[in-house]
Amino acid sequence: MEIKDEIVAALKILGDPVAEADPGPERWSSWIREVEAYSQTFLDLTRKGPAWWPTESGHVGPSFHLQEDAVPLAAIMEECRSRIDFRGLNPASGGHLGYIPGGGMPAAALGDLLAAVTNRYAGIHFANPGAVELEHFLVHWVADLFGLPSSAGGTLTSGGSIASLVAITAARDASGEPPSRWMDMVIYGTAHQHHCLDKALRIAGLGFSKRRDVPMDEGFRMRPDVLVAMIQEDMAEGLHPFLLLASAGTTDTGAVDPLHALADIAHAYGLWFHVDAAYGGFFRLLPEFDPVFAGLERADSIVADPHKGLFLPYGTGAVVVREIKHLLHSHAYEAAYMQDAYRDPETLSPADLSPELTRHFRGLRMYFSMKMNGLSVIRRLLKQKILLARWFYHAIREAGFETLMEPALSVVVFRWPARDEEVDQWNARLVDRVREDGRVFLSSTRIGGRVWIRLAVLSFRTTLEHLEATMEVLKRQRDLALSTH
Numbered sequence: 001m002e003i004k005d006e007i008v009a010a011l012k013i014l015g016d017p018v019a020e021a022d023p024g025p026e027r028w029s030s031w032i033r034e035v036e037a038y039s040q041t042f043l044d045l046t047r048k049g050p051a052w053w054p055t056e057s058g059h060v061g062p063s064f065h066l067q068e069d070a071v072p073l074a075a076i077m078e079e080c081r082s083r084i085d086f087r088g089l090n091p092a093s094g095g096h097l098g099y100i101p102g103g104g105m106p107a108a109a110l111g112d113l114l115a116a117v118t119n120r121y122a123g124i125h126f127a128n129p130g131a132v133e134l135e136h137f138l139v140h141w142v143a144d145l146f147g148l149p150s151s152a153g154g155t156l157t158s159g160g161s162i163a164s165l166v167a168i169t170a171a172r173d174a175s176g177e178p179p180s181r182w183m184d185m186v187i188y189g190t191a192h193q194h195h196c197l198d199k200a201l202r203i204a205g206l207g208f209s210k211r212r213d214v215p216m217d218e219g220f221r222m223r224p225d226v227l228v229a230m231i232q233e234d235m236a237e238g239l240h241p242f243l244l245l246a247s248a249g250t251t252d253t254g255a256v257d258p259l260h261a262l263a264d265i266a267h268a269y270g271l272w273f274h275v276d277a278a279y280g281g282f283f284r285l286l287p288e289f290d291p292v293f294a295g296l297e298r299a300d301s302i303v304a305d306p307h308k309g310l311f312l313p314y315g316t317g318a319v320v321v322r323e324i325k326h327l328l329h330s331h332a333y334e335a336a337y338m339q340d341a342y343r344d345p346e347t348l349s350p351a352d353l354s355p356e357l358t359r360h361f362r363g364l365r366m367y368f369s370m371k372m373n374g375l376s377v378i379r380r381l382l383k384q385k386i387l388l389a390r391w392f393y394h395a396i397r398e399a400g401f402e403t404l405m406e407p408a409l410s411v412v413v414f415r416w417p418a419r420d421e422e423v424d425q426w427n428a429r430l431v432d433r434v435r436e437d438g439r440v441f442l443s444s445t446r447i448g449g450r451v452w453i454r455l456a457v458l459s460f461r462t463t464l465e466h467l468e469a470t471m472e473v474l475k476r477q478r479d480l481a482l483s484t485h
């Protein structure tokens with residue numbers, strides 16, 4: 001008894017930290033109102049403000065600190081305002097036309113808020129069946145969109161990189177080859193495949209496997225004829241061709257590989273056929289691209305990024321595999337402390353399908369956004385981005401710029417045709433000038449070793465006005481550079 005009384009006394013000294021941490025109805029309402037006001041200001045500036053806010057040069061960055069006493073919400077939001085949200089790139093802006101822009105659909109933010117408040121456990125079916133069923137439903141919607149059979153399944157991840165790791169691991173394990181053979185396994189891709197695939201291969205222990213860059217055609221698509229020749233050569237040398245990495249929308253140019261022809265080859269030679277559709281996948285929602293994506297339904301695994309083509313906030317990727325058993329093979333483990341969760345072995349849990357156990361309930365943001373917007377809005381946004389990229393392609397050519405190719409999806413690659421010895425420097429400088437102007441944000445890349453400027457349209461807020469502004473800035477900066485030359 002004595003010891004229990006001492007403990008009770010010690011508990012009293014703590015005060016009531018639960019009441020301090022759990023705000024109660026009035027404080028919660030006032031927090032939400034303050035966040036609402038902040039988000040209104042942010043959204044207002046995002047709609048009419050720049051895509052790039054200057055970053056202080058030579059500044060090592062602001063210092064954050066923690067202290068013992070609670071800090072009012074207003075002070076923390078002031079830190080967000082002065083130190084976080086108005087420096088550098090605004091990825092929520094319609095003027096974000098670099099890399100692969102994402103979204104930040106406000107409807108999704110409501111799902112995130114509720115997922116954090118309710119804290120559903122989306123890792124294990126036994127714990128929160130509704131959360132897990134919703135994520136399975138969304139994953140199956142993605143698998144159906146890509147035409148995979150009913151044996152398919154998958155999981156929502158933090159993004160395309162982790163989704164790729166899940167797919168690569170499944171491919172490796174499905175090969176049944178022991179590590180002693182991995183050095184002789186051959187992986188085929190192109191020089192334009194996303195670097196996250198090389199990262200995933202390395203993490204999965206395949207960093208020393210043979211990697212072949214298959215040449216591309218004039219549209220930057222993998223050449224099936226050369227692929228066949230390379231596979232046959234490797235087989236003749238006693239190597240084990242095992243994995244084919246295709247792209248449905250490369251980051252550099254938006255090119256979609258000839259998926260049907262590649263699927264034929266993968267099938268004929270027993271290769272696992274992976275398609276990286278992180279950027280391009282959700283253009284599958286537009287029937288006009290049926291011919292472009294034909295063959296996607298024959299993939300063994302596909303990665304798509306809802307935080308790109310479904311305009312969701314960052315932190316939403318997806319991987320689907322043709323046979324769900326391959327994900328279970330790689331990821332289903334049992335642990336004694338989890339025994340209560342195994343009562344219903346028929347029910348799949350996300351924890352058995354990826355490296356994650358406890359995880360964000362990311363399905364809720366996806367569901368909120370897709371339900372509150374309706375598929376029609378998402379389809380029209382995607383169609384709008386395609387049309388805007390085509391508009392820009394014609395406008396930039398009319399202005400005398402050189403283009404690499406007709407846009408396959410919503411990426412346009414172009415440059416100013418300066419004299420050969422200075423064309424790289426010229427265009428790199430032009431991108432810097434456009435960023436300094438701030439209204440829009442473009443990025444550059446190297447193709448065939450030369451600098452090209454990329455414009456990628458996939459922010460849901462991008463409209464014709466942003467592209468008109470881009471043309472205006474590009475022409476002005478070009479004229480300034482030409483006149484001072």
Ligand SMILES: *Cc1c(COP(=O)(O)O)cnc(C)c1O
Nearest residue numbers: 100159160161194196251278279
């Ligand atoms: C963005 C992208 C990735 C990587 O996905 P993250 O979500 O950034 O991890 C992979 N492949 C392609 C083609 C991409 O555009």
